[in-house]
Amino acid sequence: MGFKVVAIDSRKEGRALAAENPLKPDLIVDPNEEGIADKLKEWSGGLGLNGFVVCTDYIDATSWALPHLRPRGTLVELGLPTKNFEFEPFKAIFEELTIRGSLVASKKQTEDMLRTVAKHGITTKINVLTPEEGVKLPDLYMDPHLKGRLVVKFE
Structure with missing residues (x-):
């Protein structure tokens, strides 16, 4: 869809899956890697990432992602954690961050996703x-x- 994509997973299995995908991300990283915050900031032109889609219920993943958003960035929580997560209110307010969740996609979003999956042979x-x-x-x-x-x- 034209977006630059970073796949982030602390598990080597998750990173391997991202690398095996026919529609490969532009960058695959381990969030525990030394200097990763600086690497992501440099990769994104110095501002941080435009958005995160967190696909896990692991709260630490959401907590890790929030500080790496650029101003006016968006975090979409798909994971449904069973406990609350914290965020830095000054960053959220002064950088106008958006934090949202989603349980289901619209019919059009689902159709678009399935077309992309079919087009690129994603499994x-x-x-x-x-x-x-x-x-x-x-x-x-x-x-x-x-x-x-x-x-x-x-x-």
């Missing part, structure tokens, strides 16, 4: 479980080495 890794294996779902979901999605298949 995800699916880990299929039987209903009997479903009891392991919470442990598998919390495994930091999980690569892709977990799906319970009922036949």
Whole structure:
């Protein structure tokens, strides 16, 4: 869609998935990397990133992203954390940041997304479980080495 994209994941599995995607991000980084704040600021022309889409419920990911937004930047929370996260009110107010959430996409947004997925051959890794294996779902979901999605298949 013309945006410069940074994939950020503290897990090597997440970074590997981003690198394997046919529609590759412009930059893939580990948020724990030495000097990452300076690297992102330099990469973005000195102002910070225009936006973040946080796709995890891991609160530290949201807390990490907020200070890296440029003035008038937007953070979209898709993850649904179970606890509150904090942000710096002076930065949010004086830099006019937008923090929003979204549960579902509109019909048009979904159609646009599916067209992009089809056009670029984007796929995800699916880990299929039987209903009997479903009891392991919470442990598998919390495994930091999980690569892709977990799906319970009922036949």
